[in-house]
Amino acid sequence: MSSIANTDEPAAATAQGHGHSASTLTLAVGAVGVVFGDIGTSPLYAFRETFAAHHGAIGITPDAEHIHGVLSLVFWSMMMVVTVKYVLTIMRADNKGEGGSLALLALIRRASDNRRWTAPLILLGVFATALFYGDSMITPAISVLSATEGLQYIVPGFKPWIVPTAVAILFGLFAIQSRGSGKVGKLFGPIMLTYFGMLATLGVMHLSANPAIILETINPINALRFFQADGFTAFIALGSVVLAVTGAEALYADMGHFGRKPIGLSWLTFVFPALMLNYMGQGAMILSASSPAAAAALVKDPFFLMIPDLVRVPVIILALLATIIASQAVISGAFSLTQQAIQLGFIPRMEIRHTSASAAGQIYIPTINWGLMVMVILLVLFFQSSTNLAAAYGIAVTGAMFIDTLLLAAVLFSLWRWPVWKALPLVAAFLIVDVAYFGANLIKVPQGGWVPLLIGFVIFTLLTTWSRGRELMRASMSESALPIEIFAKSAQNSATRVAGTAVFMASTNTGVPSALLHNIKHNKVLHERILILTVAVQDVPYLESIERYSCKDLGNGFYRVTIRCGFLEETDVPALLRTLDLCGAPFDMMHTSFFLSRQTLLASAKPGMAIWREKLFAWMLRNAASAMEFFRLPTNRVVELGSQVEI
Structure with a gap:
């Protein structure tokens, strides 16, 4: 059983998030390389998919009226x-500088005082997390596949090799993840700056022949x-228009890495204008076609057809690099989200490797x-083309956006205490947009939209089963728990004391850990100093050192210690103990032994969870990473003692 405790105890008001030492401009440039990769690759397929025939409907005719209408939808969707919604509103709801659905969820949970609406909001936040995993699977597939399709405009007859090439690129991308993204990440900024500059340049080239399209675009x-x-x-077309704003949630999720102002600055002054110039350029190119047949041919792949022959090769290669970067950002986001979910108690312990000695976030x-x-790779092999994948893409994104709006409503009304007349119109406007986009994407369910929904429901089941199972297991263990004060007095005369320190990891800060009971029962010895240690993960990303520790002297050499960590901090127990000076002499790891409890779950008919969920929880418990690895305990100083628990 994990010895991480998730507490609702509010952190002190002095707790602060991690700061940013670099200048706003430097951070804004870095944000271009990491944050906007997903939304930046949308021009490769979004405009094309809006005009394509979907779900039995007739494709939209690429005439002036429809092009102006679609461009206006794209512009106002981005606005x-x-x-x-994200830059000016949701990003103000930060949890000590951190963003993302889990960070927002922790913020709401900490400030809600367990009100009746807290539990449904937590479930919604968990489902948004599950949808993100679906998004993190589809984004690399559609991005890399769409750019690889552009290679057919360089190499004649390349079409049969599109899928194998995309699979090879994706395999290589995942294969290098263990080496860390730090070195590669240094190239992200310059490449993406060049890429967005290229988008703007291509757009301006075609806009020069029809500058009036700019006014038509901003006209709602x-x-x-x-x-x-x-x-x-037109409603069906909304399901494709939303592809232009996929990646918007990344602005919020990556806020902790760059800060709200740098992300907002880079969006408003560079990324947004570059994207819109390219979309308007695609529209202007199609409108300049000599005949309806020529326009219909251009709208089938406007991004690649707008590239002049002279620079076709470098531009397509640059677009391919941009899609790889967008995929890297989503993969790194999945790692970060998983770490948060583990610390907050929604996912079993997993092996987490730190790939940078200086950047804690690189894992x-x-x-x-x-x-x-x-x-x-299965998605690429199953769908075969970016057009087919587009049907599956929007569901996860629009679902997460809809949930973000509901969580924002809780923030506006409960945390920020906005009056109804001020908050309701804003929330209503966001909900109307979200419901329209989500409804348009629901039509795609038979054509592929079921994929992210299925992935989301499976992951949601796993997350909630683990969270509920841990809760029931703790309750079951606490029923038979012996008060530590009584145990400390009775054990004093019933066991031999030996030199050194014993640390017994405990999941709660009450009762006696089962490992301690088994140790005295079988070995009949006690160390001179005994720590019953609980690692309590708080609902804030980082904590100041002054509020990290609490220690209670129980007498007879027994101490109950709680170490608090933020949900983005490492739980390196030996390193944390070295800084603890509340329990007598400093800790020497060569004279400290760590005792861990390993529970074997027995499914039972007790009320709490269905039998199939109990068996699922038992499987997850068996396959969770060792607490020794997760807490970075020295391998030669650990003793594990097992027990059986019914829930």
Whole structure:
């Protein structure tokens, strides 16, 4: 059983998130390389998919009215979803500088005082986390596959090699993850700056022949006319228009790495203009076609067809590099999210490797890496093309955006105490947009939208089963727990004391750990100093050292110690103990033994969880990483003692 405790005890008001020492401009440039990769590769397929025939509907005719309507939808989607919702609103709801659905969820849980609506919101936040894993599988598949399809414009007859090439690139990308993204990451900024500059340049080249399209794009009446003229077909098109804003949630999730201001600055001054120039350039190119047949040919792949022959090869290679970077950012995000979920008690312990001595956020989780790789490659082999994958892409993104709005509503009303007249119109506007996009993508379920939903529900089941199982296991163990004060007095005369320190890891800060009971029962010895240690993960990302430790002297050499950590901090127990000066002499690891409890779960008919979920929890418990590895305990100083528990 994990000895991490998730407490709802509020951290002191002095706790702060990690700061950013670099300048705002430097951080803004870095954000371009990491944060905007996903949304930056959308021009490769979003505009094309909006005009394509989907789900039995007739494709949209690429005439002036429809192009102006689609461009207006793209522009106002970016304004409402990315700029207003994420950059100007949700990113203000940070948890000590950190963003993302789990960070926001922890913030709400800490401030809600366990009100009736807290539990449903927690479930929604967990489901948003599950949808992110679906997104992290589809993003590398569609991004790399769409760029690889561009190689057919360089190499004639390349089409049969598109899928094998994409699979090879993806395999190589996942294979190098164990080496860390630090060195590769230094190239991300310059490459993505060049890429966005290329997007803007291509757009301006075609806009010069039709600059009036700019005014048509920012005119919302064109979007309304599109719906008025085409009705349900326009609604279906929304499911593809949303592809232009996929990756918006990454702005919030990566806020802790760069800060709100640098991300907002790079979006408003560089990324947003570059994207819109390219989309308008694609529209202007199609409008400049000499005939409807020529326009129909151009709209089938406008991004690659807008590239001049002279620079076709370097531009397509640059686009391929951009998709790899976008995939890398999502994979790194999955590692970070998994670490948070482990610390917050939603995922079993996993092996976490730190790939940088200086950057704590650069981690590698083998189980997640290879699991993602298998799923991404299966998606490429199953769907075969980026057009087919587009049907599966929007569900996860729009579902997560919808949940973010619901969590934001809780923040506005409960945390920020906004008056109803101020908060309700904003939340209503966001909900209308989210519901429209999510509804348009629900139509895609038979054509592939079921994939991220299935992935989301499977992962949601795993996350909630683990969380509920840990809760029931702790309750079962506490029922028969002996008060530590009584145990310390009775054990004093019933066991031989030996030199050294014994640390017994405990999942709760009450009762006697089963490992301690088994040790005295079988070995009949006690060390001179005995620590019953609980690692309590707080609902904040980082803690100051002054609030990290608490120690209670129980007498007779017994101490109950609680070490608090933020959900983004390492749980390196030996390193933390070396800084602890509340329990007598300093700790010498050569004279310290660590005792761990390993529970074997017995499924029972007790109320709490269905039998199949109990068996699932037991399987997850058996396959969880060793507490010795997770807490970085010295291998030659650990003793594990097992017991059986019914839930």
